[in-house]
Amino acid sequence: MLVLVCNAGSTSLKFKLYDMPSEKILARGGVERVGSESDALFKYESLLLEKQNIPDYKAGIRMFLDCLLSDERKILSDVSEIERVGFKTVLSRTCMGVSELTDEVMQGMKDWFVLAPVHNRAYLQSVSAMKEVLPHAKMVGVFETAFHKDIPLERKLYGVPYEWYEKYGVQKLGFHGASHTYISQCLNAESTEYKAISCHLGGSGSICAIENGKSVDTSFGMSLETGLVHANRVGSMDATMVWYLEQEGLTREQIKDGLQVNGGLKGLSGVSGDLRYVEEAAAKGNKRAALAIDVYVTGIVRYIGSYYMELGGLDYLVFTAGIGEHSPLVRKAVCEKLAHIGLVLDDKANLENRRIISSPSSSVKVLVIPTDEELVVARETQKE
Numbered sequence: 511m512l513v514l515v516c517n518a519g520s521t522s523l524k525f526k527l528y529d530m531p532s533e534k535i536l537a538r539g540g541v542e543r544v545g546s547e548s549d550a551l552f553k554y555e556s557l558l559l560e561k562q563n564i565p566d567y568k569a570g571i572r573m574f575l576d577c578l579l580s581d582e583r584k585i586l587s588d589v590s591e592i593e594r595v596g597f598k599t600v601l602s603r604t605c606m607g608v609s610e611l612t613d614e615v616m617q618g619m620k621d622w623f624v625l626a627p628v629h630n631r632a633y634l635q636s637v638s639a640m641k642e643v644l645p646h647a648k649m650v651g652v653f654e655t656a657f658h659k660d661i662p663l664e665r666k667l668y669g670v671p672y673e674w675y676e677k678y679g680v681q682k683l684g685f686h687g688a689s690h691t692y693i694s695q696c697l698n699a700e701s702t703e704y705k706a707i708s709c710h711l712g713g714s715g716s717i718c719a720i721e722n723g724k725s726v727d728t729s730f731g732m733s734l735e736t737g738l739v740h741a742n743r744v745g746s747m748d749a750t751m752v753w754y755l756e757q758e759g760l761t762r763e764q765i766k767d768g769l770q771v772n773g774g775l776k777g778l779s780g781v782s783g784d785l786r787y788v789e790e791a792a793a794k795g796n797k798r799a800a801l802a803i804d805v806y807v808t809g810i811v812r813y814i815g816s817y818y819m820e821l822g823g824l825d826y827l828v829f830t831a832g833i834g835e836h837s838p839l840v841r842k843a844v845c846e847k848l849a850h851i852g853l854v855l856d857d858k859a860n861l862e863n864r865r866i867i868s869s870p871s872s873s874v875k876v877l878v879i880p881t882d883e884e885l886v887v888a889r890e891t892q893k894e
Contacts, residue, residue, distance in 0.1 A: 512536070512586065513891050514595045514647075515884045516640065518632040521545055523567055525574050527585070527592070528888040536585050537578055541570035555581075568639035575643065590646050596891030597637060598688055598883055599651035600629040600734075603679055606659040608890045611637055611649040622679075625733040650891040657691045658684030658718075658725045665727050665820075684728035686710045688883035690718040693828050695886070696879055698723050705821040707814050710881065711840065712831035713741040713783070717810065719817035727820055729813045735769065738809045739802075741783030744773040745809065778802035785833050785840070807843040814844070818851060824874050827853065830881040836863065845876060 511531075517524040524540035539554035541564050550564035554577040564570045575589050586592070597611070604618030616634065623630050637649055666682040667675060674680040693708040697720070706720040715738040719727040729737035731746070739745040747769070755765050768777065776783035779802035781791045791799035818824050827848075828834075829841055838860045845855040845868075852873030860867040868876035 511594065511892055512592045513888045514592050514644075515598075515887045515891070516595060516636060517598050517884060517887075518567075518629075518636040520628045520632050523570050523632075523636055524884075526884045526888070527578065528885075530888060530892040533885060533888065537581065539574050539577065541567075541573065544570055566639065567636045568643060571636075571639055571643050589644060592644060592647050594648045594650055594891050594894075595640055595644060596650045596652055596887040597633055598887050599633050599637075599653050600626045600685065601653055601655050601683060602651070605651065605653060606683070607656040608650065608652050608894050610894060611651045615651060625683075629734070648894075650894045652688060652887045652890045654685040654687040655683045656890075657687035657694075658682075658728050661725055661727060668731075680732060682728070682731050683733075684716070684718075684725065685730045685734060686714075686716045686718070686728075687725075688886040689830060689881040690716075690720065690725060690728070691886045692882050693718075693830055693879055694720050694723045694725075697826055697828070701825070704825040705823050706826035706828060707817050707821075707824060708828045708830065709810060709814070709834050709844075710831045711738075711810070711829065711833035711837075714743065715740060715810075715831070715833070717813040717817065719821055721821060727817055738813070739778070739806050740774045741785075742771055742774045742776050744769045744777075775802050775806060778805055785837060789837070789839055803840070803843070807840060807847070810840075810844050811847045814848065824851065826875050826877060827868075828877045828879055830879050835878055835880050838863065841867065841876075841878070848874075 513528045513530050515526045515528060521544045522542045523544065526538045527536045529536055537555060542551040543549055544564055544567055547563045547565060548561060550562040552559040552562050552573055578585055601622055602615050602618035603621040605615045609615050619630050619634055641649060668680060670680055689710045690708045697704060697706055703722050708718045708720055710716050714734065717729040718725055735743055736746050752765055774783055775785060775788055779788045779799040781788050781799050788799045788802055792803055833840055841860055842855060845853055854869040854872035856867055856869045863878055865878055867878055868874065
């Protein structure tokens with residue numbers, strides 16, 4: 511079965527074509543700056559085209575399919591050979607797991623548009639475009655909430671009127687499901703019974719408690735504005751802050767900008783939302799940059815500590831995603847604060863970004879595992 515996996519951004523679309531179940535990647539590509547008539551970028555394998563006219567997702571999809579058809583490796587002779595298209599969708603009110611992207615499911619995405627407007631807009635547009643270009647293919651949404659849908663209710667509910675949960679679906683939903691799923695699948699290959707904490711640390715971040723391959727708690731809430739401090743987003747905060755700032759004279763748009771665009775590491779450090787630049791500034795003596803890192807690490811440790819108690823112990827601590835895979839500084843800072851649970855870091859292994867970065871004497875095995883969300887989407891799409 512040929513499965514095309516699509517990962518949509520606000521102005522981008524990435525593609526990977528898989529031969530399933532062998533999981534072989536046959537081709538990959540992507541478009542950036544979708545909507546530009548003269549400055550878009552198109553990639554296909556080693557081909558890179560700049561200054562392109564790609565006015566919408568449909569145009570980018572057609573460019574990718576044209577390259578597939580003309581590929582000298584003869585990957586496919588007709589686009590009808592692509593049986594399924596999988597999307598790393600975010601959330602839908604009518605579906606928490608993996609589902610064919612029917613009109614009902616897509617309406618559910620629209621119903622919860624406000625919870626993830628940038629992400630849902632991108633997927634609604636790209637799915638609609640793909641349905642037009644590949645009308646024969648089955649469209650599947652692997653929702654980011656899927657891995658967390660069976661978290662016990664006592665860990666999902668907020669202290670709000672219960673009717674809000676029943677009527678409006680107010681609850682912790684959780685995200686980064688494909689990434690945490692991949693981590694659980696890697697751990698499943700090592701053990702059938704285990705307690706793990708997965709730290710997906712990147713432009714946005716989340717911590718997930720995993721027991722025997724299943725999510726039992728996660729740091730994200732109902733929206734993407736919760737949990738850890740993110741690159742540009744505030745993370746969890748006191749909701750009354752919004753009303754207070756309005757009273758102080760800030761407009762709703764100014765507050766929204768501060769929480770979603772200029773918050774997080776960027777707002778704290780005054781340098782950037784990219785941790786690499788924040789680390790560089792801190793190394794040069796920038797106190798706000800150093801403080802931003804401290805706030806970030808403290809949040810990570812707080813969740814790990816909470817989930818350590820919920821799990822009743824810990825076998826694996828896993829770091830993944832951009833920061834998790836490439837920041838020895840953050841990993842070291844986090845692990846040093848966990849020494850009291852018997853965690854011992856191997857400093858040399860950590861600096862070299864090895865897979866195992868804990869000492870043999872550590873009571874907790876600390877791993878660095880590069881995530882593969884697209885592979886999870888391909889696997890789930892094939893099964894659906």
